[in-house]
Amino acid sequence: MITSPLRYLWLLPVTMVPQACMGLLPGASEFGPDTAVGFIPAPHILLYYAIFFGFGVLYFDCDDQQGKLGRWWPITLLVTFVVVLPLALDFATGLVGWREQLAPASLHRLLNVLLQVLYTWGATFGLIGAFRALLKRENKTIRYLSDSSYWLYVAHLPLVLLAQMAVRNWQIPAAAKFGLVCVVVTVILLLSYEYLVRYTLVGTMLNGRKTRPAKLLEEVAPTGHVE
Template sequence: MLLGIALHSALPFFSTIWPVPDSSASTDNYFDEFVQGVHGCRMQLFFLLSGFFTALLLHRRGLRALLAHRSKRVGIPFLVGLVTVVPLIELAAAGAALPEGGFSGVGTGAPTNTEWFTPRQNLHHLWFLWFLCIYVAAIGLAHHLTSWRPRLPRAVRAAVLAGLVLVPFAMQYPMVGSGPTRTFGPTLPNHLLPELAPLVYYAAFFAVGFLLYGARTRGGRAGIDAVGRGWPIALAVSLLVVFPLARAATWDDIEAPILPAAVLQTLYAWGMVVGLIGLFRWALRRERRGVRYLADASYWIYLMHLPLVIAFHRAIHTWDAPASVKFTTLCVSVTAVLLVTYQWGVRYTVIGRVLHGARTRPA
């Protein structure tokens, strides 16, 4: 979630569709590489973990409790966000000299909202909540019809997992695009009626996480414990080898076949997912109060950050300062403001109870 703030704060310094062009924007500041690197793996990891904890809730509490929990944590924020956060984004971007196609909030140039609660409504960065609603509804329907639980024989589960791992390779192929319109990472599904390719693409990561719950190694250990072994190698190879090769395959020759780019981009996603899980299991194996607090706050911060990023950038875009200074200012100021609002207006209120459950105020 917190990487999302950095990703959107980097967009003004290289993207041509940001509402207000930045005076320090340049193609030589590596912000495009940063955004592509984050976009190429961030939400993939998010959906894999979401699938894992969806299976955990289903197994421990049952279908009714799962649906109630996800309706409260995901459904309500999504519906409220459509009539609060999305209009704030549109308001923050209003009055700018937008390029043809408008401002999408995430870098695709999708049209701004002219219709509400229609298939073409722009969801901006709230699309991930809509996808979670769809996936949980599919799980609930399948469980209701078949009473199926994530308890498959090890060989069958391994075969299904292997097949699911291959699905993003197939879905990435149509999303890369062709010619000068090629993109890095999956297509961003901004609308209420999502495109099939990104819906299936992220569903594969969700399903892998779902099936990892309950999986066991030959030694009897939890399957999720095996994910992330050798994480230093996974991260090094993904960042230093696969990522540059994927970028080169995507853009060095726009007339070349897109299959190598699709394969390399997907390899990068899986490598980073595995590596980041291993990194954080190693770095955060013990409970830490500050980390727990940031984890609680990160959901609120991500939901509310985009209108502030747009507004704050509008205030500083003419500064005679390096892009790195303005980028850091954006990240720090937006996060600080939202941490303050979280502490005093969210954490111990009904909003906090909806987003992450009740928290006890210290004496």
């Protein structure tokens, strides 16, 4: 029920519970999960992310050496991004008008929730399979970005808010502001990860213990292996 396609039978309804509460808060987006801007997240947001983290724990315990999860990633990604995502966006916003032709108004909210959840899990499993298939060999750059990603996820929000406030009155296109904020915040967070987080207790909690290159050389015995 973890690596089998039957996982959708329980993952979808479980995830639909918190997803059904999304978009109800003032200023919330019609598509995607709500954003918690305080130190204490709303219960439905906490439950939503807990489901994904919980599934990750269960999957890790499966020791899926054969790569069953995401094995059909080309089909999964194709259906997810070409079919499910456009439908999910339209059932959330009604911009295209498909939802009026496909279902009565009484079912729009239910199908909106279902399609958003299906898109999220489909993209997750499809990308897991894609990365497993396309990145079979160790890549130091990808490994570093993977290790730092959790820190970027945890710490990005206040920096993004500050950056948005800094550029909001600039007379440049919105796309340029978006790109600038993303680049500047990412660079700052990567530098903070390297010099303030990676080799500290926080880094150990996020990704396990890392040894500085200089210290690692000192620990290498004359035989050429690390003691």
